[in-house]
Amino acid sequence: MFKKLGAEFIGTFWLVLGGCGSAVLAAGVADVGIGWLGVSFAFGLTVLTMAYAVGHISGGHFNPAVSLGLMMAGKFEAKDLIPYWVAQVAGAIVAAIVLYVIVSGAPDFAGVGGFASNGYGEASPGGYSMMSALVIEIVLTAAFLFIILGATSAGAPPGFAPIAIGLGLTLIHLISIPVTNTSVNPARSTGVALFADGPALTQLWLFWVAPLVGGAAGGILWKIFGSDD
Numbered sequence: 001m002f003k004k005l006g007a008e009f010i011g012t013f014w015l016v017l018g019g020c021g022s023a024v025l026a027a028g029v030a031d032v033g034i035g036w037l038g039v040s041f042a043f044g045l046t047v048l049t050m051a052y053a054v055g056h057i058s059g060g061h062f063n064p065a066v067s068l069g070l071m072m073a074g075k076f077e078a079k080d081l082i083p084y085w086v087a088q089v090a091g092a093i094v095a096a097i098v099l100y101v102i103v104s105g106a107p108d109f110a111g112v113g114g115f116a117s118n119g120y121g122e123a124s125p126g127g128y129s130m131m132s133a134l135v136i137e138i139v140l141t142a143a144f145l146f147i148i149l150g151a152t153s154a155g156a157p158p159g160f161a162p163i164a165i166g167l168g169l170t171l172i173h174l175i176s177i178p179v180t181n182t183s184v185n186p187a188r189s190t191g192v193a194l195f196a197d198g199p200a201l202t203q204l205w206l207f208w209v210a211p212l213v214g215g216a217a218g219g220i221l222w223k224i225f226g227s228d229d
Contacts, residue, residue, distance in 0.1 A: 004080075005084070005086075008061060009091040011050040014095075015043070017099060020095070022043075023039045024099060025102070036174075040171075044173070047162070048163060050062060060165075061076075063088060063188070064088055064208075065141050065214060069149075069214075073145070092187040092192075093194060096115075096195055099115075100112060112195055112196060114181075114200070115197070116192050117181065117189070117198070117200035118193070118200070119200060120179075123198055123200065134206060138210045140176055140214065142217040142218035144169065145222065147168035149218070153226070169184075180207070183207040186212065190204060190207075
């Protein structure tokens with residue numbers, strides 16, 4: 001279990017540092033910035049690379065909603081859920097601390113701003129409502145679980161699951177960055193919200209509730225419609 005929790009910590013650390021770091025450091029650079037497309041791929045690549053690196057140790061969840069969804073699908077033991085959540089949130093917070101230290105070293109540093117946090121209303125990149133945020137986070141997290149469970153099922157081509165999962169997360173970001181800045185991961189939302197300016201902490205509840213509901217729904221839907229058990 002120690003190795004599993006360590007793998008979840010490292011994997012979630014990499015997801016937040018790579019994904020949120022790309023958004024904070026590289027997305028908005030004039031003329032050479034990577035933009036939302038680049039950030040979408042950055043998040044996908046973090047999951048893809050760590051799924052190959054440590055997925056064989058812990059299952060490569062890196063996300064409390066994924067752990068819950070896998071439990072609901074009968075692919076993960078309930079007794080391990082809370083320890084996984086603790087490791088994932090801890091990895092996200094440490095990554096946010098590292099990113100804060102880096103950002104604060106900029107010559108024109110005057111605060112972190114939104115710090116790649118998630119939000120709705122005034123905190124949404126496109127000004128989308130709370131209802132829009134709830135719907136898109138639930139639906140896309142459920143779809144993410146369906147992709148994960150399908151790609152790792154016995155009938156799927158072996159060895160390609162991290163690619164499908166990473167590209168699935170990329171697609172999710174391409175859809176939803178304008179709406180919520182894309183969470184589908186309560187740990188990712190928590191880490192940066194602790195440092196962000198604005199309403200990130202007061203809106204954090206949504207980015208726990210919606211992904212967890214979506215993750216559970218995705219696991220149940222897979223068990224009903226997709227499972228070959």
